[in-house]
Every structure is written in structure tokens, then in C-alpha cells.
Amino acid sequence: MITVDNLSFSFPQKDLYNNISFTLEEGQHCAFIGTSGSGKSTLIDILMDPERYLYDGKLEIDPEYRIGYVSQFLQDDQAKEMTVFEFIAEEFIKIQDEITSIYDEMATTSDMDSLMEKVQLALDAFESMDGDNFENNINKQLNLANLMKLKDLNISSLSGGEFKLIQVMKEMLHRPDLMIMDEPDVFLDFENLNALKKLINSHKGMLLVVTHNRYLLNHCFNKIIHLEDTEIQEFDGRYIDYNFLLLQTKVELQEIAVAEEEEIKRNENIVINLREIATNDSEASRGRALKARVRFTERLEARRIKAPFVDIKQPNIHFDVDHEPEDIPVVHVNNYSVAFDELLLDNVSFEMKATDKVAIIGANGTGKTTLLREVFKNNHASIEINADVKVAYLSQVQGEMLKDSNTILDEFIDAGFNTYDEIRSYLSNYGFEGEILNQKIESLSGGEKNMLQLAKVAASKANVLLLDEPTSHLDIYTQIALEKAIAEYKGAILMISHDFYSVVNGMDYVVIIEDKKIRKMGIEEFREMIYESHFNKDYLETEQKKKAVEMKIELALKDTNFELAKGLVNELEEVIKLL
Template sequence: MITLRNITLRRGTKVVLDDASVTLQPGEKVGLVGRNGAGKSSLFALLTDKLQSDKGDVDIPRQWTMAEVAQNMPETEMPATDFVLEGDTRLMAAQQALAAAEAAEDGHAMADAHALLMDAGVFDARPRAQALLMGLGFTGAQVDAPVNSFSGGWRMRLQLARALMCPADLMLLDEPTNHLDLDALVWLEAWLQRYEGTLIIISHDREFLDAITRVTLHLDEMKLMRYGGNYTAFEAMRAERMVLQQAAFEKQQDRMAHLQKFIDRFKAKASKAKQAQSRVKALERMERLAPVLTASDFSFEFREPVSLPNPMLMFDEVACGYETDEGEKIIVRGINRSVLAGQRIGILGANGQGKSTVVKTIARMQRALGGKITEGKGLQIGYFAQQEMDVLRPDEGPLSHMVRLAKEVSPSAREQELRDFLGQFRFVGEMVNQQVGSLSGGEKARLVLAMLVWQRPNLLLLDEPTNHLDLNTREALSMALNEFEGTVMLVSHDRALLREVCDEFWLVSKGVVGPFDGDLDDYQRWLLEQSKEAAKAAKEAAKEAAKAGAKKPAVVVAAAPVAAPAPAPKREDRKASGQARQKLAEQTKPMRKEMEAIDAKLNKLADERTALEAQLASGTVTPAQIADLGKRLKTIHDELEAAELRWLELSAEVDALHAAAD
């Protein structure tokens, strides 16, 4: 159990927590939410002993192992798998104990160290590490590549995999989805749902929080408030609480006004002076409830485009890729699509398939390697780069960026006009001259949004625009995009934003771009099917390898020359063969029995899924029932996947035993 009692925490002169208390139970999955700058990361630093409280107590069980994602960029030539393996602190401690025992030639200590290694799962540690890497989007060829060969975003994925590798009782994840695309996010979501320890997540992805957390911890006005439920439940409960608080405040204001009116009317009358004085004291004693003062919500809107060419873009056998020292590297080819005015297109695809490459080609950041892109007359593109620094200058301030932009698209803009405009995006006072390189991720993202708004584009190309945006800013972006009169093309792992903005999807997969006929739920099911097929293929490959290994001696024997047909087996040989078959049947019986049980379970789950889907399609269910049915369908999908994988494992084991007996 984690207990914070009357905690006061300061960062410099800023008070982050003031007499805050909360209790978290073992195994709870907690979403830590609050506006940017409220102190969420400082609370993590307090839990990991990087910060000490100015007052109060923090109690975490001493025996607990803790894991968090390191925020520093790793610099090492170590292979990726080895880097991730070092996250398993228990395994590393056992290996160090063995090395020390061997150096001391202490046989007893060696035996103890080997026992520790067995407990730490030394024999399957490397496959477990590689499974984490591949789940987070690394390919089989990348799992042993040097860490330094990866870009910054991929190195942060390595840090995440390293944290997940730790057998932790308490896991702290600060914005773990920032560098993930949608397929890796779906995988991480499923992994965290299975995690059995205590989990605290800072995230601005509402669907991610809803899928994983069952407790929400709200950090606001230096206090911690615990809510039972996921983020959606928290929003509803907090709204209700704010309504009640506002009602209590207004009721108190009425009471205070009534008292003040009596005092003003009768304080000068001797006959009423005593009653008036008592009311003065009552007014002074009355607890003054604070009005509901919430941080001002951030909002903005895109300006009306000057023109709306239709079509905006036409692709004719376009090939996208990049230049290398060896020549051109084509990632996507044969694009034949049109982009019309007013379309809202979500671009889907697994990591590495070329989504960002396509967007950069449309944004004129890199040239097409083949085919032709025809732009509509008057096309004005607004591009939000996944890496904001692709379009920002680190040594200049926001005002300098806007002055330069205004010279290009609005020569008549005055400096005060630009300052006022930046103020709408929360750049006030001296912040307008602060070097961009020293701004936070969220501030850089808001600056890019400000520059997009100023340009009055008619085509918005947004590549992961929400990576550093808090929930309020994401809501503001969603509203602004829905009111935008031009065309939107969006790459994002934020499913809430994709659902709210996009009405059609393109899928970038296997080197081509085509329409995806379905919604995001269909896409997630498609991802799971792809994952299942990959797992099945891996199992088949392992099975074939086992068969090949088991049959090697038989091949050698069969290759020896024989001069005559083999004699009929003797009675003793037949008896031995029968005993071997009986032994094999006994060995495989439990596996075959479990496979039969899994078959029955698969049939039952499939029937239930069909019935639930029919019920949803009937149109007779209430919104509450739809939510319950959706949750049950997700559970069924997870159970089906687990059962099918187990059936494949058992089948491979049975085949291997038969192969060894042949």
C-alpha cells in the first residue's frame, strides 16, 4: 500500500503539494491527471526519492521493486536486446552474484546464484526482451542492432521496453505513448492490462486511460483528490462535484448578503444593535467557500481559408521514399488517390510502413521519387511535423518566428498584433522572446499550432500533433479541426482525436496506400488479426525447426546403403514398439485433453461473440447496454486470442513429441 500523509512539496519557490494526502492499494491501476505544470512529474520524483517532501510522510513497502521509464537519451553501442535485458534488475543481480561467486571460487555461492538465475527466468529472458521490442514496433532485424543506430524516438521506446522488462511491484509511466504509433499503443495497452503490480500512469490519452485505469488521481490546486473509476468516470464525477460546490458557494453568498443587509439596516438602531453585532460575528466566523475557479480553458480556431480548390491534390502513380548513399529507397509506390475539399482523412498503418514519408512528400519536405502530384490552384498547406523542431528554430523566440512568418503571408502585421495573437496561445510577457529550444514540448506544439492558424491553410497535414498536448489542448484542437472549413489529413495515435475528426481512413501497408473500409474498432481488430497471424507463423516456423532438428539423426541413418530389404520385426521389437506408442500416448494425453477443452471454449466464445454482435446490430439496445456489450466483446476477443495461442503451443509440443518418437 502507498500512503501519502499531509505532504507539502516545493520546487524552488513554487508549492506543488500543500498538505496533500492519499492512499493507493496494491495492484491498483491509477491515472494521474492534472493540467500541465501542476506537478505530476514532481509527484513521481517524490515517489522515487529524487525529491524529498518539505512536510509529511511517504510510505511505500520497502520490499517493493520499482520501475520507471528513464527520460535520458541512451548513448551506447550495446545491442538493443541486451540494453532491454538490463532492465530486469532481478536477473542482473543474479548474474552479478554468479560472477562474484565464480571469481571467489565459492561453490556454494555458485549454486545459490544459479538458483537465483532460475527464479529470474534466465532461460527465456532474451525471448521475453525481444517480444517486448517487437510489440513496441521493432522488427526482427532490429532487435540486436546497436542502440546508437536508432533515432531519438526509437531510443525512448527502448527505455520503455527496459522499464517493462523489470519485474516491478510498482511501475511509474510518464507519458508512455508519446513516441508510439497506434499499433504499438494497442499492444502496450493490452500488456498493461495484464500487468499485475501497482501502476501509476501520467497520460493525456483519454482512451488509453479508460482502457487501463480503474482509479483516477487528480492533482489540482496543490491537492490530491482520489476518484474511483477511469478518466471518463472521473470527468463525470468531477463535473457533478463542481456543480455541487458552485451551488454551495451561491447559497453561502445569498446567506452572507442577507446577513450584511440586516447589519447595514439595523447597526445604527440601539434596539437592534445587539442582534446586528451578533450577525457581524456570524459573518466573520462563516467559512468562506471558494467559488469554482477552474483554469481558463484553452481554445482557438482556424481562420477561414482564402480559397478551397477542388480537388486539392491528385496522385498519379506516386512513389514516396528518401535518398540514401546507395541511391533512392522507395517505401510506398503506386499511389493513385485524390484529396477533395472538406475531406477528413485519417492515415493508418503500422510503424515503418511509410505514413510520415507520405505526409512529408505531400508537405513538400521531400520530393516524390516517382509519378506525379498535381496540386489544386491556390493550395495552401499547413504542416504540423511529428518532430516540431523540423519547422522551428531553437535559438529564436516565438515572436521572431511570427515576425518572419508574417513577412511571408501578412506583411502588414504589427509587432503588437503578433504579441496579442501569441497571447491567445498562452505566450505572454517575456515568453514571446524565450528561445524555442528551452520551451517544453507542449509549448512548442502550441507555437506550431499558432503558426498554422496564422497561415490560413486550406489543407492541414498533421503528423502526431498531440504528442505533447494536455487534455484541454487536445479538446481545443479537436473542436478547431471540426470547425475548420478546409481539408484535414491526420496521422495520430490519439484514438479520441481520430474518432472525433476523421470520417474516412487511408491504410498504408505493404508498400501501398488504399482505403480502409471500417472504423477504428475495425482497425484495432485488424491489428490483432495481423498480430495473431504473425504469432501463428512464428509458431509454425518453430514447429518446423523442431521437426527438422528431431529428424536429423533419422536422415543420417536412412542415407546409409542397404543391400536387402529389412527383415520383419521380431516379436520383441513389436513389443517395444507398442510400449513406445503407449508411452507416447500417455505423454500427449494431457495435452490433447487440454486442446479439446480449448476447442470447446473457442466454439463457446465464438457463439457468444456472434450473439452479442447480432444484439448490437438489432438497434434495440440502450447506450448503457452498448457500453457493456462493447466491454464484453473486447474481453471475448482477448480470451479468444489467448486460447488460440495456447492451442498452437500445445499443438507444437505434441508434434515435437511425435517427431522425436519417429
């Protein structure tokens, strides 16, 4: 078991944790969630190397524990000249070679004691990783992820998503006592995301995974650790059950809050009346009654239930346009082809109208980002943009659109804002307030950088948005706010996304890249195709019913109809049991 007990830690400009406690136990697959910038990656760093940090509280980890780690960022290892199999087997081969070398040395030396100790340590390490079966285990993992075709390819030829999966396999096959992964799903296409799901679910050891991916959250974990506003909440169970508990608690708290608000108002009226009486009547008992009522009202205010995990504030993302769009084509792609080492897209054509919301779907490395970037640049002979169109672009390569050496305030002066006060007011809608506005872009988390890109896109008031993986690194609450902004937007959107929920909740249709060609597909057909591949029809219908009941609960809460809301919560509980 790993135990964190009353841990507190701060940076000079920000408190991250205030007496947080949680445990990780053998066999648990734990999702680590929380809003962007809340300190998830820093807490992982503390777990991995506690000696680097000055924190209060206790952190209990067996010093002999081996911790495996997969970063949210691609590693330089991909530049190595080796095959996929050699990369995964690297540590096994290294220990094998070490054992062989020691045995060779034994044949020529009389100092056997030290060599016996060295060879035993190497043999123990090899055995703890099931080294005798490493080739068979690597083949099993590659088959599980449907990546056996990559086994003999050089790792430098892999897409980013394929290499991320290979990194996950490599760490898992080392059999660490604790496996930590920081947003391993970022930029994975849906097939690779499903492969990651299989790898997570087949892993026998303890897992701690930072993720905002709702697909993984709903299908991979049996424990949730939720970090918000310096506090932590633990939940043993599925994410879907945790969400239900939050919604159930929200209904209860809102009912209590309304009742307390009424009680506070009633007492305030009594205090006002007592003050009027005390003004005209100097009798001491009147003054004492007034003081007692004031104290009672203060106690009511003080004991209002604060629930930072129940009703987290979503950013106010809003995409606007300068003028209502006409129903005309805005983007026209005609016989577009692109090749690097090989042909990626071959004479593809499609057209977008002024209010179309379109997702580009395809495997990693099929040319999606190149196509979107070419549309943004608008200097390719096969791409035509309507002359009246204003285009805004969000890049998955955040350095393309944000300058690391800028502060947040400087970045938005460069974007056309006139004063720092104007920027402060605008960015408060996106959760950026206080000292963070003076931080340099390079110091921000991936989610915060993507949020800034969204803020810049929104400020442009463009009528065509080109969004390349806009949900990457974003927390769940921001993803939902983005979906709402997309639904309300009056212009056109061309979006690359591997986030299933963002596509089906916000897009009109998808264009799928397969075999170097593009084909159009409606959202319902796309939804059914995904579920047919990975779930079943009943699951799809049940999930849609769940969403419908949740929307009814939200409406009932808006109307403060708590009896109806509580009845719907019971209905929702029965639906969730079917998932």
C-alpha cells in the same frame, strides 16, 4: 506501499504542489493525469530520486525498492549494436556472466567468504527477476505484443514505436517493485498501442503511468491520480467511473452555484435597501442590520464550492481562414514513392479538396511523416499544391517549428506579431500567462511545446493544415478543445494521428498505408474495423450511446435544467455499467 504525505514543492517561478498526499499499493495500475505543465514529470523525478529535491512533507518508499522507468523520450540505447533479444536480456546476461566469473575466481582463491557473499547477492538478484526462466519470459512478452518477428533484428533497425515497446518489456521483465512510465504511448501506431495495452494489463506489479491517451485510460487502470493547480485527487477505480463521478459532481455543483447566486443577489438587494434606509435614518439598529447582511453576503461568497478537478478550463483553440475556400482540389499527390534503406511508399496517389479533413493511418515507419513533410515543402515532382493555398505545418519533431533558445514571446515576434502585448493577449487563449511567457522554449514540457505549435498554426490563418501527431503530449482537455477546433475549421486538414478518438471525432475519412500502398476508408468503416479487431460490436454501440447521453447532460446544464440533467446522469450510470 508508497506514501506521499503533505508534500509541497516549488520552482522559483512556479508553485507545483501544495500539501498533496496519495498512496500507491501493491498490484495497483495507476494512471497519473493532469493538464500540461502541472508538474507530473517533476513528481516522478522526486519519487525516483528524492535526495535531489528540497521539498516539504513526507515521502515514504522502502529504500530496497527497485524502480523501473521508461521515459517519454527515446533513449540513446537504440544506437547499440545488439539484437532485440540481446537488448531485452542484457541485465540477465550481465548477472549470469558475473556469477560465472565469481565461480571461476572461487576455483583459484582462498578468500572464499567475500566471494560467497558476492555470489549470493548476484544469485538473489537473478532469482528476484525470475532469471532461470528469462528466455521463456522474453518470448512470452514478444508474443503478447505480436513482436516475435523482431527477436533477431538489430535494435537500430526498429521504428521508434517498436523500440518504445521493447524498452517497456525490458523494464517489466526486471520485475521492479514499482514500474514508472512517462507517456509511453506517444507516437505509437494503433497496433503498437494495443500491444502496450496488453503489456500493461498483464503486468503483475505496481504501475504508475503518465498518460493522456484516452484509449489506454479507458482500458488499463484501476486507480487514478489527478494533479491540477497544485492539488491532487485520488480515485480508486476505472477512469470511465472517475469521469462519471466528475460529471455527477459537476451537475450537483452547478445546481448549488445557481441557488447560491440567487441567494447572493437577493441579499445584495436587501443590503442596497438597508443602505438607503440607513442614509435617511440614523437609528443604530438600522446600521447593525446592514452590517449583519453584508457579513452574511460575504460568508456566502467565501463558501462557494471551489472544484478545480470538475470544470477545468479548456484552451480556446480556433483555426481561422482568410477567406471561404472554394470546392476545388488543394493537394494532389500523383505516383509518389519514397525509400530509405527500403521502399516505403510505391507510386501512391490521392487528392484532397478544400474542405476535406483526412487522417493518414499506418504502422510506425511506413513513410507517413516523410510524405507530410514533402507536402509542406512542396518541391517534389509528384506533389502539387494549389497556387492559392496557404499551408501551415505542425511537426512531431518540435524543434523543426520552434527554436529552443527563443523565449515564448520571442517565438511569436518571429511569427509575425507586432507587440508583446498583442502576443500576451493572444496566448492567454492557450493557457500561457504571466512569467511563463519569458521562459525559453527548451524549458517547456512536451505538451506545452505542442500547444505553442497549435497557437502558431492558428495564427497563420492558413487554409490547409498539415498536422503530424498534433495530440502527442497534450492533456485530455486540450485534445477535446482541438477536436472542437478541427470540427469548426473551414479549410482542409491532412493529419497523421494514432489517437483513435481524434480521428473518429474530427476527420471525414482516412487513408490507410498498407503494403506500400494507400487506400481510402470512411470513418464509420474505420471505427468498426478497430472495434472488430480489439473489442466487439456491442462495445461500440454502448460507447456511442454513452457519448450521446453525455451530450444531452451538457445541453441540460446549459439550460440550467437540473432535474433533467440528474435524470440523464442516472441513465448514464446504467450505460457505463455495460462497458
